[in-house]
Amino acid sequence: MSAVPSTWAHTRILLRKDLVAEWRTKERLSPMVFFVLLVLLVFNFGFELGGAALWEIGPGVLWTSFVFASLFGLQRTFAAEGANDCLDGLLAAPVERGALYLAKMLGNVLFLLGVELLTLPMFGLFFNLTPGLYLLPLFVVFLLGSASVASIGTLFAAMAGHSRLREFLLPLLVLPMLIPALISCVAATGVILEGGIPGRGTELWPAELTVHVGMLGLFAVVFTTLAWMLFDFVIEE
Amino acid sequence: MISLPMSRILSIVVTLAMLVAVCAVFLYAPTERQMGDVQRIFYFHVSAALSAATAYFLVFLGSVQYLRTRADRWDRFAKVSAELGIAFSAFVLFSGPLWARPIWGVFWRWEPRLTTMLITFTIYVAYLMVRSYGEPGERTQRFAAVVGIVAFVNVPLVHYSINMWAADQQLHPPKVELDPAMLYTKLICYFTFACLFTLLMRLRLQQERQAARLEALSRRTQQ
Numbered sequence: 001m002s003a004v005p006s007t008w009a010h011t012r013i014l015l016r017k018d019l020v021a022e023w024r025t026k027e028r029l030s031p032m033v034f035f036v037l038l039v040l041l042v043f044n045f046g047f048e049l050g051g052a053a054l055w056e057i058g059p060g061v062l063w064t065s066f067v068f069a070s071l072f073g074l075q076r077t078f079a080a081e082g083a084n085d086c087l088d089g090l091l092a093a094p095v096e097r098g099a100l101y102l103a104k105m106l107g108n109v110l111f112l113l114g115v116e117l118l119t120l121p122m123f124g125l126f127f128n129l130t131p132g133l134y135l136l137p138l139f140v141v142f143l144l145g146s147a148s149v150a151s152i153g154t155l156f157a158a159m160a161g162h163s164r165l166r167e168f169l170l171p172l173l174v175l176p177m178l179i180p181a182l183i184s185c186v187a188a189t190g191v192i193l194e195g196g197i198p199g200r201g202t203e204l205w206p207a208e209l210t211v212h213v214g215m216l217g218l219f220a221v222v223f224t225t226l227a228w229m230l231f232d233f234v235i236e237e
Numbered sequence: 238m239i240s241l242p243m244s245r246i247l248s249i250v251v252t253l254a255m256l257v258a259v260c261a262v263f264l265y266a267p268t269e270r271q272m273g274d275v276q277r278i279f280y281f282h283v284s285a286a287l288s289a290a291t292a293y294f295l296v297f298l299g300s301v302q303y304l305r306t307r308a309d310r311w312d313r314f315a316k317v318s319a320e321l322g323i324a325f326s327a328f329v330l331f332s333g334p335l336w337a338r339p340i341w342g343v344f345w346r347w348e349p350r351l352t353t354m355l356i357t358f359t360i361y362v363a364y365l366m367v368r369s370y371g372e373p374g375e376r377t378q379r380f381a382a383v384v385g386i387v388a389f390v391n392v393p394l395v396h397y398s399i400n401m402w403a404a405d406q407q408l409h410p411p412k413v414e415l416d417p418a419m420l421y422t423k424l425i426c427y428f429t430f431a432c433l434f435t436l437l438m439r440l441r442l443q444q445e446r447q448a449a450r451l452e453a454l455s456r457r458t459q460q
Contacts (some may be wrong), residue, residue: 029432096363107250155383156384159383159384162377163370163371163377164370165366165370169366169367169370172366173363173384175390176360177360177363177388179399180394180395180397180398183399183402187401211401215397215401216307217392219394223390223393226387233304233379233383234380
């Protein structure tokens, strides 16, 4: 009997539980999507947006909105387990702690990805984004960006409930630690959006993209592995 | 306890070394040709940056050791190192702009090394906040250790990504061949800061140890 399939099986069951709960309650996705819409509105009044702004500050606006929205979503990672001592039940069950982390982390990735895909059209509308195939690599950036946010976010979310800082703790930890990923996300998105400038060569994968996406992948892999290893120490009771 | 005379010896060494260092920086080291007198701030600036980097490594070491052994002393070790790291980083972030104003013409630029220092500083401030706003006890110590490890692993990534982000902004003076007098001054300053670091570390550890003992005592008397 090898341990790997059982971890993965546990992860799938836990993930399914969270997805079903979300599907029935829509407690996280809808508020997050609405929040991104509001942040985009605020940015619109903070800066005079339009035309050239898309390439100047568009990627920054997009990722700032995503990161702030994700902080709210991450906050809820373990909130549902608080009721009826569900977390204690989970910990008492013969489930590997690592599987719990992976399930929660993958759940966060899916939620963030959902928010990003649902709000991209709004962003496109406000910034007059030209639709086109050149936007396809954005999905890779979204996926790896979400994985980066979720990797450390899920780990720290498990701590937040026990601090007197409560919901303050998560942003204080996540925001500075996320800087390397954020830089890569913004840079990669910038490269992709520039493909929409009329007269630009329509390469599907501009060469400059590789280094930023590589950095993002590195961040996601390093911190998912590290958080997965350290998660035991966070929830051991 | 034998540690008290040791600390006293160390504090005398630090006092003397600091006097020598100040004299060396202002009297012995020659004036730099391009930057002039303001370059002298570098002797302290770089020494403090090295001390801060050492401190952050010690936080990592203390955190790993705490998770392995669960001994309170490693937790105190990590905490004290983080405090020192923040103190020395604050000095770096303060002395940097003082030098930058006459040389770059502005106090602050989003230059890679400066930015890396600032981000690292904020990460370790968050680390101390995890400690000070957590309920005192074993759980907060575990959380802090986890943050201490993640934070240290993040430092090279921060450094690398910021270099990529602002490659054209690289404004720190490149490595140059130093005049022997400058080199000796630099080494004196390194030595002085190393002694200062060790002394502060010892004193804070002593304080923390005594605080822990006091708390254990008062808990025992209450029972």
